[in-house]
Amino acid sequence: MLVIDDERSIRMLCRINLAASGMEVLEAEDGTNGIELARKERPDLILLDVMMPGIDGWEVARRLARDEETSDIPIVFLTARVGLEDRQLGEQVGGVGYVVKPFDPVEIGRVIESVLTRLERGEREQLRREMTHGPEERT
Amino acid sequence: MTQSVNTESLSLEELSDAYERANRFHRVTEHLAGALTPQQVLDVILTEGLRAAEARAGAIGLVTDDGKAIELLAQSGYRGDVFEKYGRFSVDADLPMSHVARTGEPLFLESRAERNKLFPTLEGQGEDGHAIAVLPLALEGRLLGVIALSFGENMSFSEERRRMKVTLARQAAQALERARLYAAEQTARQRLAFMAEASELLSSSLDYEQTLKQVAQLAVPRLADWCAIDMVMPNGEIQRLAVAHEDPEKVRWAYELQERYPPDPDDPHGVAQVIRSGQPEFFPDLPEELLEELIGDDDELRRIVDELGLRASICVPLSARGRTLGALTLIAAEKHPVFDQADFELAVELARRAGIAVDNSRLFQEAEKGANAARALAYVADGVVLLDRAGFVRHWNPAVALIMGVDEEEALGLRVEAVVPAWDSLSSHVPLVRPGEAIGRPVTVPMVAQGRELWVSASGVDFGEGTVYALRDVTDERALEKTRSDFVATASHELRTPLAAIYGAVRTLRREDLELSAEDNATFLEIMEAESLRLAQIVDQILVAGQIDADAVDFDLETCDPVELAEGVLESAALHLPDGISLHIDKKGTRPIICDANKLRQVLVNLVDNAIKYSPEGGDVEIRLDAHNGECLIQIADEGLGIPSSERERIFEKFYRLDPHQTRGVGGTGLGLYICRELVERMNGRLEVESEPGKGSRFTVRLPAGV
Numbered sequence: 001m002l003v004i005d006d007e008r009s010i011r012m013l014c015r016i017n018l019a020a021s022g023m024e025v026l027e028a029e030d031g032t033n034g035i036e037l038a039r040k041e042r043p044d045l046i047l048l049d050v051m052m053p054g055i056d057g058w059e060v061a062r063r064l065a066r067d068e069e070t071s072d073i074p075i076v077f078l079t080a081r082v083g084l085e086d087r088q089l090g091e092q093v094g095g096v097g098y099v100v101k102p103f104d105p106v107e108i109g110r111v112i113e114s115v116l117t118r119l120e121r122g123e124r125e126q127l128r129r130e131m132t133h134g135p136e137e138r139t
Numbered sequence: 140m141t142q143s144v145n146t147e148s149l150s151l152e153e154l155s156d157a158y159e160r161a162n163r164f165h166r167v168t169e170h171l172a173g174a175l176t177p178q179q180v181l182d183v184i185l186t187e188g189l190r191a192a193e194a195r196a197g198a199i200g201l202v203t204d205d206g207k208a209i210e211l212l213a214q215s216g217y218r219g220d221v222f223e224k225y226g227r228f229s230v231d232a233d234l235p236m237s238h239v240a241r242t243g244e245p246l247f248l249e250s251r252a253e254r255n256k257l258f259p260t261l262e263g264q265g266e267d268g269h270a271i272a273v274l275p276l277a278l279e280g281r282l283l284g285v286i287a288l289s290f291g292e293n294m295s296f297s298e299e300r301r302r303m304k305v306t307l308a309r310q311a312a313q314a315l316e317r318a319r320l321y322a323a324e325q326t327a328r329q330r331l332a333f334m335a336e337a338s339e340l341l342s343s344s345l346d347y348e349q350t351l352k353q354v355a356q357l358a359v360p361r362l363a364d365w366c367a368i369d370m371v372m373p374n375g376e377i378q379r380l381a382v383a384h385e386d387p388e389k390v391r392w393a394y395e396l397q398e399r400y401p402p403d404p405d406d407p408h409g410v411a412q413v414i415r416s417g418q419p420e421f422f423p424d425l426p427e428e429l430l431e432e433l434i435g436d437d438d439e440l441r442r443i444v445d446e447l448g449l450r451a452s453i454c455v456p457l458s459a460r461g462r463t464l465g466a467l468t469l470i471a472a473e474k475h476p477v478f479d480q481a482d483f484e485l486a487v488e489l490a491r492r493a494g495i496a497v498d499n500s501r502l503f504q505e506a507e508k509g510a511n512a513a514r515a516l517a518y519v520a521d522g523v524v525l526l527d528r529a530g531f532v533r534h535w536n537p538a539v540a541l542i543m544g545v546d547e548e549e550a551l552g553l554r555v556e557a558v559v560p561a562w563d564s565l566s567s568h569v570p571l572v573r574p575g576e577a578i579g580r581p582v583t584v585p586m587v588a589q590g591r592e593l594w595v596s597a598s599g600v601d602f603g604e605g606t607v608y609a610l611r612d613v614t615d616e617r618a619l620e621k622t623r624s625d626f627v628a629t630a631s632h633e634l635r636t637p638l639a640a641i642y643g644a645v646r647t648l649r650r651e652d653l654e655l656s657a658e659d660n661a662t663f664l665e666i667m668e669a670e671s672l673r674l675a676q677i678v679d680q681i682l683v684a685g686q687i688d689a690d691a692v693d694f695d696l697e698t699c700d701p702v703e704l705a706e707g708v709l710e711s712a713a714l715h716l717p718d719g720i721s722l723h724i725d726k727k728g729t730r731p732i733i734c735d736a737n738k739l740r741q742v743l744v745n746l747v748d749n750a751i752k753y754s755p756e757g758g759d760v761e762i763r764l765d766a767h768n769g770e771c772l773i774q775i776a777d778e779g780l781g782i783p784s785s786e787r788e789r790i791f792e793k794f795y796r797l798d799p800h801q802t803r804g805v806g807g808t809g810l811g812l813y814i815c816r817e818l819v820e821r822m823n824g825r826l827e828v829e830s831e832p833g834k835g836s837r838f839t840v841r842l843p844a845g846v
Contacts, residue, residue, distance in 0.1 A: 007639075009643070012666075080636050101638070102638045
């Protein structure tokens with residue numbers, strides 16, 4: 001897993017709780033480092049914050065999608081932005097999940113597993129549609 | 140006075156009598172010279188004149204204007220019923236006065252027998268009289284009237300006595316004529332004065348109702364006993380505007396009467412007839428038949444008319460430019476003499492002037508109404524557009540010119556689509572109502588005018604001959620509304636971020652399936668503490684901004700040390716400093732400053748936080764302290780993103796965020812710099828910014844230095 005978030009506390013929450021679910025967690029504190037790390041380490045999934053100094057989450061997602069090396073890595077947004085237009089933008093730039101802050105870090109592992117399982121079942125489009133449907137992914 | 144007396148044939152007694160008569164005669168002449176009015180002249184003739192003539196009784200009659208009759212004016216010494224018998228009689232009558240009127244020659248009858256011989260019909264009448272002398276009152280061959288003198292005994296009229304009586308009559312005639320002329324002149328003068336006064340009143344004010352009331356008041360009792368003014372209302376009804384009489388009690392009574400007997404517009408006489416025909420009506424003597432016709436069988440009305448004692452009336456139309464606007468009525472009743480031609484002409488002239496005054500006043504009111512409407516349209520804040528049935532612009536007020544960016548001259552007479560190509564995008568959304576219908580809420584629609592995108596709030600009324608639209612540019616309101624909703628979204632985001640850390644930390648700490656290291660435990664507690672404080676700070680900012688808006692922030696100004704403050708701010712910033720940022724302080728010149736220490740700390744914390752936040756690539760953040768010209772400068776400089784020049788002033792606006800779409804991802808409430816500038820300015824200071832995009836920014840706080 002790769003967590004890209006400028007907030008140290010959020011990264012730490014993800015790292016500790018995902019480790020408890022048996023996942024290995026990489027961290028990046030901004031978009032530029034995140035993209036670099038994604039290219040290098042090719043994580044199974046990226047948890048991506050939106051509002052960060054430098055390039056924001058939307059732009060990170062666009063760049064990852066444009067890059068062959070990273071275009072198939074599923075992205076789940078982890079953000080405090082709650083508007084419908086934000087969810088739509090998340091879907092547009094290629095996300096497959098939308099988790100709204102504040103979130104329950106204890107459940108985040110299960111959310112990721114569910115996304116990965118459904119992606120394996122070929123439910124990518126369904127996941128993307130669900131992004132704009134509101135808070136059911138909220139854990 | 141030249142009087143020749145033949146003294147040779149007279150005795151001393153006779154001479155003394157003649158002297159006495161001459162004296163009396165002289166007195167009459169003096170008195171006549173002093174008599175001004177016709178009444179005074181009559182009085183002098185019938186007292187001093189009679190005495191001078193040695194007569195027992197006398198009577199004066201005037202020939203009527205038509206020359207056909209003699210009207211008895213005054214008498215003295217005759218029996219009381221003389222007026223009843225001889226008040227008015229024909230010049231053809233077989234009477235001594237008629238005889239003299241016909242011949243123009245004096246008549247001396249020395250005894251009753253002589254009288255009866257000449258006027259047999261008088262035999263048996265006036266048997267208490269003896270000799271009589273009847274003399275013409277003539278002036279330059281014109282006969283005014285006749286004076287009759289009766290003596291207590293038979294007389295032998297000597298030549299001297301005759302001459303004296305003839306002279307007396309001539310002087311009386313002169314005095315009478317002079318007094319008549321004087322009276323006529325007085326009347327004319329009064330009329331002129333009245334007309335001047337009335338004209339002045341009429342031109343004194345444009346409130347014609349008020350001035351007409353005053354004119355009516357002015358007319359009584361000089362011109363008539365009653366004066367009434369009636370006006371034609373727009374609906375054709377006749378309304379009494381004024382009634383005047385000397386006695387206010389009678390005026391009240393007249394109004395009551397008006398209530399009881401409202402005027403019928405089809406009345407064959409009076410106000411209604413005059414207004415209908417535009418022709419005046421003049422009754423120098425109100426004919427009995429007319430009153431009878433008016434009264435009919437109404438006994439009550441008969442009593443009223445009797446009480447009124449109507450004698451003469453004049454009713455003249457008030458008209459201007461061929462239209463009859465009302466009528467002026469004058470009535471002679473209990474006091475005023477009956478009206479003559481001059482009264483009538485005066486009334487006509489007064490009505491003519493009043494009509495013009497009313498017309499002028501109405502024209503002015505119309506013009507003023509129009510001018511006021513134009514003024515209202517010119518200055519009203521809403522845009523007003525009038526389109527005719529074919530869609531051509533007929534009115535385009537300055538407000539709409541401003542909204543649409545098209546001047547009135549360019550818009551008038553053109554099809555509205557030619558003036559504003561996007562008109563349809565507006566009008567298609569505006570429901571048109573009929574006049575008087577509820578408009579409901581104006582519709583707010585976006586449109587483009589002269590390349591400018593705007594939001595317009597509009598309503599429209601279709602009044603048959605065209606359509607009138609009221610427009611208001613609500614672009615700014617929409618923008619503010621947008622800014623507010625953006626602020627709510629931003630505030631929500633800002634609150635959610637620290638909340639996520641706190642909630643997440645608590646959830647993780649409570650996990651029973653997880654054994655956290657002592658170090659992680661401590662970190663989570665630290666996170667919870669720091670994020671709680673951050674949350675409180677955001678909430679504070681929102682509150683402070685609200686207080687600033689309500690002008691409810693108190694300042695406690697005192698002298699304080701800026702170095703101490705700056706160091707304190709940097710120390711707390713150092714506690715959670717991102718990697719790559721280093722903090723410095725430069726104290727090259729410092730002086731104490733006058734400020735509220737807590738408020739200044741808030742400002743510096745905010746500016747340092749911003750400096751760090753907008754330096755994502757790291758760099759130096761420095762506070763420099765300097766002082767000159769009685770000012771203390773505190774500068775906060777960074778090497779971060781910088782601010783484009785176009786945004787440099789806007790960053791201090793409330794809710795404004797450097798990048799509204801937050802694509803750079805730096806969060807904030809959009810309140811920090813707004814609060815900073817407001818606080819600094821309220822401490823008598825200034826907050827300025829210099830910046831070079833990509834190289835960093837420098838904020839300067841200037842505050843007055845203390846002593």
